[in-house]
Amino acid sequence: MTRAYNFSAGPAVMPEEVLEQAAAEMLDWHGSGMSVMEMSHRGREFTSIIDTARADLRALLAVPPEYKILFLQGGGLGENAIVPMNLVGRKSKPATIDFIQTGSWSVKSSAEARKYANVHIAASAAGGKFTHIPERSTWKLSADPAYVHVCTNETIDGIEFGDAPDVAADTGGAPLVADMSSHILSRAIDVSRYGVIFGGAQKNIGPAGLTMVIVREDLLGHALPICPSAFNWKIVADNDSMFNTPPTYAIYIAGLVFQWLKRQGGVAAMEQRNIAKAALLYDYLDATDFYESRVDPKVRSRMNVPFFLADETLNDAFLNGAKERRLLQLKGHKSVGGMRASLYNAMPLAGVAALVDYMREFERTRG
Numbered sequence: 106m107t108r109a110y111n112f113s114a115g116p117a118v119m120p121e122e123v124l125e126q127a128a129a130e131m132l133d134w135h136g137s138g139m140s141v142m143e144m145s146h147r148g149r150e151f152t153s154i155i156d157t158a159r160a161d162l163r164a165l166l167a168v169p170p171e172y173k174i175l176f177l178q179g180g181g182l183g184e185n186a187i188v189p190m191n192l193v194g195r196k197s198k199p200a201t202i203d204f205i206q207t208g209s210w211s212v213k214s215s216a217e218a219r220k221y222a223n224v225h226i227a228a229s230a231a232g233g234k235f236t237h238i239p240e241r242s243t244w245k246l247s248a249d250p251a252y253v254h255v256c257t258n259e260t261i262d263g264i265e266f267g268d269a270p271d272v273a274a275d276t277g278g279a280p281l282v283a284d285m286s287s288h289i290l291s292r293a294i295d296v297s298r299y300g301v302i303f304g305g306a307q308k309n310i311g312p313a314g315l316t317m318v319i320v321r322e323d324l325l326g327h328a329l330p331i332c333p334s335a336f337n338w339k340i341v342a343d344n345d346s347m348f349n350t351p352p353t354y355a356i357y358i359a360g361l362v363f364q365w366l367k368r369q370g371g372v373a374a375m376e377q378r379n380i381a382k383a384a385l386l387y388d389y390l391d392a393t394d395f396y397e398s399r400v401d402p403k404v405r406s407r408m409n410v411p412f413f414l415a416d417e418t419l420n421d422a423f424l425n426g427a428k429e430r431r432l433l434q435l436k437g438h439k440s441v442g443g444m445r446a447s448l449y450n451a452m453p454l455a456g457v458a459a460l461v462d463y464m465r466e467f468e469r470t471r472g
């Protein structure tokens with residue numbers, strides 16, 4: 106068996122230690138005589154698994170006590186509907202939601218929200234083909250939106266927010282909602298600056314099927330009557346994410362990843378490694394004319410690095426050569442083209458070094 110370096114944007118690379126532990130525990134979890142996927146979600150064993158996962162996530166992100174952590178299904182796209190169904194009821198009709206469009210995912214979120222409220226695009230980088238974040242001073246926020254939505258890491262376009270933008274001052278205190286699907290746990294964040302943080306697990310955490318929501322308690326209890334009970338955050342919170350069967354196996358794996366992160370030194374230590382990994386690749390991209398990064402250097406994502414060969418007729422040769430070296434899933438998203446290397450927590454520095462070595466070699470032989 107040889108494990109490849111997997112640069113997929115998601116579902117994506119997992120820590121090898123976690124896969125080994127899951128394999129070792131597959132048939133008999135801790136003497137229970139069962140695989141985790143065979144357990145009742147209400148039994149003692151699984152209750153201990155979900156409680157530990159929740160507590161570990163709270164510790165890793167320093168989630169303040171007035172926030173609930175929910176484990177749901179539905180994915181990031183599901184949340185595009187679930188968030189408005191839970192939050193627009195706080196405002197008298199017709200409610201408005203403000204969106205900051207910085208890439209494909211925030212555009213998708215704004216399109217879905219139109220089913221539930223008025224949508225106001227307070228800022229958009231679409232004119233620049235999503236290669237920058239519009240300056241905060243240019244945002245035209247509405248006076249009283251139900252919330253302001255940002256995607257803090259645009260997986261497809263490779264754009265990342267450093268800090269949480271301060272929106273409350275201009276909006277009468279509207280909560281900030283952040284889609285963090287593709288960089289949650291990759292860097293330290295101040296949870297208290299957000300009303301809601303959500304993310305699908307399959308980018309930086311675990312298997313597809315699990316969606317995490319971190320929500321400030323005062324935002325619960327305002328769901329629209331049409332909101333399905335299983336997606337009503339208040340009901341889910343009151344039932345400790347057990348209103349219906351949660352994605353038990355995905356929660357177990359995510360819990361193993363949380364424990365792995367703690368062994369790595371937590372999110373701050375992970376962030377230092379992610380900075381080093383991203384710098385290795387971006388520094389090389391900046392040093393050559395053979396490849397190119399098109400994203401404003403100030404907002405380049407540490408997690409997802411789209412790049413282009415100056416001579417795009419070499420794209421197939423580049424990808425084939427990469428595959429021969431077991432550097433996998435480097436093809437860019439179809440809407441952007443070129444290449445994309447995703448450098449999630451579980452991608453070791455050695456993987457990025459192997460990629461840069463290959464890129465240098467390819468440049469030398471084909472440039």
Ligand SMILES: *Cc1c(COP(=O)(O)O)cnc(C)c1O
Pocket residue numbers: 115179180181182183210256258259260284285286287305308
């Ligand atoms: C992948 C992704 C999504 C969509 O997630 P699904 O689980 O496929 O619904 C949403 N937002 C961001 C930022 C993503 O990276």
